[in-house]
Amino acid sequence: MTITATPISKQFTGNQVVSLDTIPLSNVEVTRDSFKGKIDPDWCPGCGDFGVLTAMQKALSELGKQPHQVITISGIGCSSNLPGFINTYGMHTLHGRALAVATGMKMANHEMTVMVTGGDGDGFGIGGNHLMHTMRRNVDLTYVVMDNQIYGLTTGQTSPTSRLGHQTKSTPEGNIENPINPVPLAMVGGATFVARAFSGQQAHLVDILKQAINHTGFSIVDVFSPCVTYNKDNTYKWFKSRVRKLEDENHDPTDFHAALDKGYEWGEEIPIGVFWKREDLPALHQLEPVLDEGGPLAYRNLGLSKEQSDQLMSEMM
Amino acid sequence: MTITATPISKQFTGNQVVSLDTIPLSNVEVTRDSFKGKIDPDWCPGCGDFGVLTAMQKALSELGKQPHQVITISGIGCSSNLPGFINTYGMHTLHGRALAVATGMKMANHEMTVMVTGGDGDGFGIGGNHLMHTMRRNVDLTYVVMDNQIYGLTTGQTSPTSRLGHQTKSTPEGNIENPINPVPLAMVGGATFVARAFSGQQAHLVDILKQAINHTGFSIVDVFSPCVTYNKDNTYKWFKSRVRKLEDENHDPTDFHAALDKGYEWGEEIPIGVFWKREDLPALHQLEPVLDEGGPLAYRNLGLSKEQSDQLMSEMM
């Protein structure tokens, strides 16, 4: 085979970076601005997602991450446009598939900080199966759901978190399906860090995102992020008068039953904060012997030694 | 358009059965044998699925169901071959899709008793998203999972319920992913009847299946159904020495926290029985105004009246 395309590099045969840590860093200090993306967000003015973006940029910079060490992976939706607005590596994948892509990414380069962003439809609707399995695998991702209880980008249909009775374009006479409650679901599903936050409460959100990013294992932050255009039920005002910080009431995030009960509270008061956290379960990449040494898989040499291939061949003789 | 195929019936214009109840029944008494399928099961001798089949036949006949009023819908797997072995209407669908097909079936003919059968891979692996959403919708199905903690039909790979460390053909050095626990997951997912049983305990299983079938709403019965060929870990003997009936210990299936705790118990003792049950949530078909009257959708007349179409047309003028 001769490939006559443009000049081509050859196999890496040595001299490889085996660890991201060995790459010399820029000496420019990392600030929130370091994480400003190439283009300005095109969300509707007032959209809750602005607050989430800002909080992510703050959290990453306050943690001292370098932009090139981070990758933000999303599905499809208004919220899923976020990777375009933040200066990290990014992937804008398929509707519902961000967690699967992110798992591949994390396993292939476990030294990257992998953020996953998206909407309630993306994550709990079409993406539900990947969510369940990514949680039980405890993949070391930080999953930020911009939960607006609606399908925004497709102009306002019911979502798995839309309340009973919610009138939307697909349920003009009111939704009759019980919504998902992401907090208890994530707890039982196996997430090792489960939090809820509100885009309208920046400092709290930043704090939670920092904890989530620092957590080794699967962390999920369900952020109320109002869709000002299509959801007239779950507005800023609606949330503002309801949210109550768990941090203010000595909630013990290692108390499973208490966390569940608080997770289910949904009425005049809605708790936000870190519901549940466990540190005793290793993350998937920590359990993979293949990653014990040698740095990210993605940077390793390809091909087999003669010894290795002879061994494989002899098994077939 | 002229369709020149074989003779063709025309639109039903009246005289239709609007309810299954109006069909005259056979005067042959229904017994377990009434539910014997056309062919004998081809499972490996000793497979746990035999016990599940027998129990289903007993439960249906003891409840006095007529075979033509029942449909059994499965995905793909050893266990999913069950519809071929039971004398009810049946569908053998795609791997992982039984619940979605069954929801369509139930909504289109809500007077049928719809049983869904399949394996742990089918239901919790590839079918996980349909499971989560069918549960929250509380569709009135009886879902019987033959949980053998392995992929049987594909000759023994790891499944979402395989224990940590389980050596299978796809994890020759041991599974490193935390398994799913169907009981807590179903509870939090919104199932309104959640039980666990063991194929080796017939009477108990029959009793539970009868309760599950009688329950209006989504019921799930996770049945330990050993794969004698590929799972050498979770054998009859292993289960026999561990299972403990909740019915023997005054468990209150309306106590959510107690049910959860028992659901998580997994060690020298493993509880079986009805963990959780709630009767206060209507099933999806009961919430659908379209089904309020007129019998099954599937048997209704087609087409619009002139009045109806004039109304639709006028909206566009």
Next chain:
Amino acid sequence: MTKPQNVSVDNKRTVDFAVAIGGAAGQGIATPGNILARIFARRGLHLNAYNAYQSLIRGGHTFLTIRASDAPVLNMGDALDVMVALNQDTMDRHLGIMPVGSSVIYDEAKITPNDTPDGVQLCPLPIKELVGRNKLAANTVAVAVVLNMLGIELDDLADALERIFSRKGAEVVESNREIAERGYEYAAANFDAFTFAAPRLSKGLAVVTGNEAAGMGALAAGVKFYAAYPMSPSTGVLMYIAQHARKLGVMVRQVEDEIGVMNMVVGAAHAGCRAMTATSGGGFALMTEAVGMSGMLETPVVCIDVQRAGPATGVPTKTEQGDLWQILGAGQGDYPKFVVAPRSQADIFNTIPELFNLTDCYQCPGLMLTDLLISEGTATVDPDELDWQPNINRGEMIFPNGDVNANDNPYGGYNDDAYLRYENTESGISPRAVPGVPGHIHVAASDEHDEDGTLISDEFTNPHKRRMMVEKRARKMETSIDAVEPPQLIGVSDAVATLVGFGSTWGVNVEAIEKLESVDEIIVNQLHIKWIVPFHVDVVTSILESSNKIIIVENNYSGQFARYLRSETGIKADAFIRKYDGEPFMPHHIVDGVKAILGGETELYVPTHEIMV
């Protein structure tokens, strides 16, 4: 049968004008657009509207073109007569393409025209003064101005305002009416009206998008179960049916994903309902496995793929005809199916009951290919063109009370063994009992099965039985070609070239052909293919064999239709006109292409889209 549509339209055309409204997404272009469209249609004018927009809720540029005439209008046309610019961006982008004799309407306080082409009338409006305190009514002014210039009576607008704002109360109606009047008078006093006036014809027309037409067609066909997952540009079907479902006894389900959708549809169809869904390419990709299942189970389902620009997420709000091969190759293995690509909104409506009859009779999936252009695009439809009480033919079905021929169960009683769901009949079609019928118990299996439904692999995999069942399913389709209308040559037979296309390119081709004849005296005809599977090989071959030059027009990069035509007939076209920039063809794109091709300049003509949205 689909009624033939009037395709030669030029001779009775007296007016033909296009109004464009441009602004940012969220600036409310839909409302004035709707008002204008309804007013035109109520007067009996035909129209065609296309909205160029973006996958953004706010901020993106949106440009709606409404073209109207007293003869059928099959596409967005080539030129604009009036442009309403709602923001500076619109003015900057499009002023340059406004032709001599056209007018541009804008708020003089907010927008400045730069480099106005010669012969364009600028119509600045003192919006602030005209609307007074009702700041939301700026668009009402613009509409009134347009109507005045078109010679349309103010009463028409008053009616429309009443209909649209009555829900908001009499005060809003009245305020808008007054403002409209002021705008109307302001225009009369300050701007030149057009040289023509929009006539009022005897018969009002309906205004529908293709998605609405699909929803209406589904209701007419007796669809009782509609499931979907939202996906642009197909969501309109869901929204239309959802709005009417409860009243008409139709169940609508929004499902967790497209896999669930198609499997649910199969379940409902198996129960005996006419069941349907619509999606776009990415959703259809997820459905293909279940579409194949419907082929294997012999359960009729109908699915529309409203194509948008791909691959992957692509350009969600832009049009393309890029899913043809995906539809042809949907799912593993061979199974019978129908594939149809209607040419217009009215055709979508009428084709749906037809497709249901076919899928019911032949017990297989029926797939419809449309695209953003005709499915989100709006057109007028003569109500008489729509058959609301179509013949409903469900094929050989057995319901609990028997079938209509026999009026009782043909196999009677409780002997389930006598009934063979997959009986190896001569026609290949096996009578289909729905669940619930005594004496007809069977399993519908996605594994290969014997005549009684038992899995072949549950006894012994048997190559002879397997072959029998493959042939039975295939045999069904032998007569299907006679069940679908053959394509006809549109135009004279001795043309210098033949435009060949499928689906939505019909309308633009018709007009391009008229223009080529009237302006350039070039005689071209058209072969429009609606039925993709089955394919009228003989008819198409005999028509194309006598063509002087075959030019295939399609809205994708790789020439998917050209390759399919060749795979079925061996015919290689002489030349190709293609477009894959997300925007639809305009008539002059085809005209220019034909001329370039006839002039020997190229064999592949790819027009440049001039309107930048």
Next chain:
Amino acid sequence: MTKPQNVSVDNKRTVDFAVAIGGAAGQGIATPGNILARIFARRGLHLNAYNAYQSLIRGGHTFLTIRASDAPVLNMGDALDVMVALNQDTMDRHLGIMPVGSSVIYDEAKITPNDTPDGVQLCPLPIKELVGRNKLAANTVAVAVVLNMLGIELDDLADALERIFSRKGAEVVESNREIAERGYEYAAANFDAFTFAAPRLSKGLAVVTGNEAAGMGALAAGVKFYAAYPMSPSTGVLMYIAQHARKLGVMVRQVEDEIGVMNMVVGAAHAGCRAMTATSGGGFALMTEAVGMSGMLETPVVCIDVQRAGPATGVPTKTEQGDLWQILGAGQGDYPKFVVAPRSQADIFNTIPELFNLTDCYQCPGLMLTDLLISEGTATVDPDELDWQPNINRGEMIFPNGDVNANDNPYGGYNDDAYLRYENTESGISPRAVPGVPGHIHVAASDEHDEDGTLISDEFTNPHKRRMMVEKRARKMETSIDAVEPPQLIGVSDAVATLVGFGSTWGVNVEAIEKLESVDEIIVNQLHIKWIVPFHVDVVTSILESSNKIIIVENNYSGQFARYLRSETGIKADAFIRKYDGEPFMPHHIVDGVKAILGGETELYVPTHEIMV
């Protein structure tokens, strides 16, 4: 480059025999089958084994055919020389097809032959006496008897028993050895050996299934990430790689479903790994959306579709070539891809590194079509045929330490703006930085995007940019045709007919052609197509234009390849040989078909499969 395989084999063939072992699934046919195969291969005999089985774990009928020769063996052959019947069912089904001179081995206490054809030697064995207390060793006796009749030394068997049973302890080895000796002697004393003896050649061969070959090829290609969901008949690849993964630093993930698989593979590939999966048609249906994404993201991935009989779940354990159009139409919209259909186990091995080089260089998905026949089927491979240290060419990639040419970052430093991931280069190929490289931050988007990766719909949907990007991606492939080997005509150029096929039919066609020549003096040649996309239109056309009669051989109902060949070249074949009963072609099926076609009896020949499993 794939090494040319020896395709004309007849001249140096001195022995050619086939052994079949039949019984119920679960009766342990695999072990004696493996022992025989390994013994044959170690002696240097070539072999080809095909197991006809069912989608059942126990109870179904299983029939393994091992055909061996001192020259290459490319298919299961036409006739059996020895049959080992492990149950009465096997005896009843197959005794009738045993030819003159063949032998049938069975346990006289359990099985009775009925209606033995003339000239068949019955070899009843007193198994009970021969095995003594070791009741598990019945199969060892049968193997010993077969070997004796083939003139193979007992030592070979002793070696094999040692290898296989050593894990179970010396006692088991010894017991089996003794029993083997008794069986061997019993055969010598009671049955006629064959007239020929299986020779011992100088060089031992390896025994591999196509799935193992795929796994081996993946390891040689440097695959570091393999994800899959089990699906027959592709699961062997997962199992092979899983067994070797830890030792070789490869990560294997069994994922929740095939959608997750392909998306995970895209994620790992985007990170910079060579990443791969294998599945069958139903799983591939679920992957198509993500395959399209890999086209849009320009992320190279490799996926094998091991075809089985469809549609839907179909016949999971039976072979077919029914996914060609599914692969061609995978996913919505147009995007570049490679599609390759190797012809044999060794070809699978060598093609995988080649396909990875192509997908890395052209930054697009690479799809491989195999089928149950060659992927679960076993063949001997000369170790020298397998290139374990293939050239690895990753194309234009930028790693944290630069690329090999530059040895530092071509864009250097931290200026992310200077780097354009989707730069509109002349070649269409844009240098690909993997995540983690400073100064190269970008978003890879499944929405259409600009050169820097920003979504086109995030600014203004721009038809000109859209067109540029579509053309950029397409332009990449212009040189691809030169990168893949053109097909060659096998045989003389003035044959009376040309057999045309793709993928796994190569081997049976080669042999049918030899038989037609040697037995019937009919000279036929073969054009075997390996590269489906890109397609060597010119080469294929010029070869087929001078063919006297084009006969397309394929293993599906609808003639998917025939239609594809026509779509690309316009060539309509003269006749067709097809099979769609789940079983592969045997050489005489092709021979009979060619003769029927040349005799003018039919244009479509569908052989009847005689071996009933």
